[in-house]
Amino acid sequence: MDHFSAQSSPFLPRPFLCQSLQPKGGSNVLLVIAHPDDESMFFTPTINFLISRGHNVQILCLSIGDADGKGNIRKQELFQACVALKIPMQQVKIVDHPDLQDGFGKVWNHSLLANIIEEETINHKINMIITFDNYGVSGHCNHRDVHYGVCKVLYDTLQRDIEVWELVSNNILRKYSGPVDIWLSMFLPMLHPNETMQCLINEHPHRSVLAMAQHSSQWVWFRKLFVAMSSYTYMNTLRKIK
Numbered sequence: 001m002d003h004f005s006a007q008s009s010p011f012l013p014r015p016f017l018c019q020s021l022q023p024k025g026g027s028n029v030l031l032v033i034a035h036p037d038d039e040s041m042f043f044t045p046t047i048n049f050l051i052s053r054g055h056n057v058q059i060l061c062l063s064i065g066d067a068d069g070k071g072n073i074r075k076q077e078l079f080q081a082c083v084a085l086k087i088p089m090q091q092v093k094i095v096d097h098p099d100l101q102d103g104f105g106k107v108w109n110h111s112l113l114a115n116i117i118e119e120e121t122i123n124h125k126i127n128m129i130i131t132f133d134n135y136g137v138s139g140h141c142n143h144r145d146v147h148y149g150v151c152k153v154l155y156d157t158l159q160r161d162i163e164v165w166e167l168v169s170n171n172i173l174r175k176y177s178g179p180v181d182i183w184l185s186m187f188l189p190m191l192h193p194n195e196t197m198q199c200l201i202n203e204h205p206h207r208s209v210l211a212m213a214q215h216s217s218q219w220v221w222f223r224k225l226f227v228a229m230s231s232y233t234y235m236n237t238l239r240k241i242k
Helices: 038-042 044-052 071-084 110-123 141-156 180-191 206-213 221-229
Strands: 028-033 056-061 092-094 128-132 163-167 197-201 235-241
Touching (some): 028 038, 028 044, 028 110, 028 141, 038 044, 038 206, 038 221, 044 197, 044 235, 056 071, 056 110, 071 092, 071 206, 110 141, 128 141, 141 163, 141 235, 180 197, 180 235, 206 221
Parallel strands (some): 028 056, 128 163
Antiparallel strands (some): 163 235, 197 235
């Protein structure tokens, strides 16, 4: 696989090199998220990396985020955030299904999720899927259900020609370590030598702030603090699901 130099960011240790993602047979990548703002809070290092290297990124958001009755507003905010992330609006799909409602305790049917995700992979000739791991960064049940929906596509519908990568959830110390996590991530592949892992550095961390600011209904003080302190603003560690 190709490598890219860490010298583009002032936070990076000079010897640290990360491997690039190379989707098989093309460059159509589907990012599957649960709510509007997941892409900005958690996945901007991955999005920036893929966009900068010419990959075609599609976003599938599996709810409108209507837990507080702001679903229609949040839909528009997601489109605005994707503009900031250089993803065309026509490459963003937001699902508004009565059985996929935002909220803790709202259980999402994994078969329903798999059907929706599989349809997107076929329609857009997807070669790679990226989503949450089975903890979902924060433990949110919707994030976790999305993970299992993607796994169902991989295992039950025999979509074996599609690579699937999950965002590794950090423990509480790493989660709020900001750019320091770039250094800590150097040692993660050493601790898990049998897993295929990719460490993607956010070469434009200001875009995380710009994108999240488009979610004005969610842009309250504690989320501003989260984006500033979160390791997910500066680094994504992806693990391949086999």
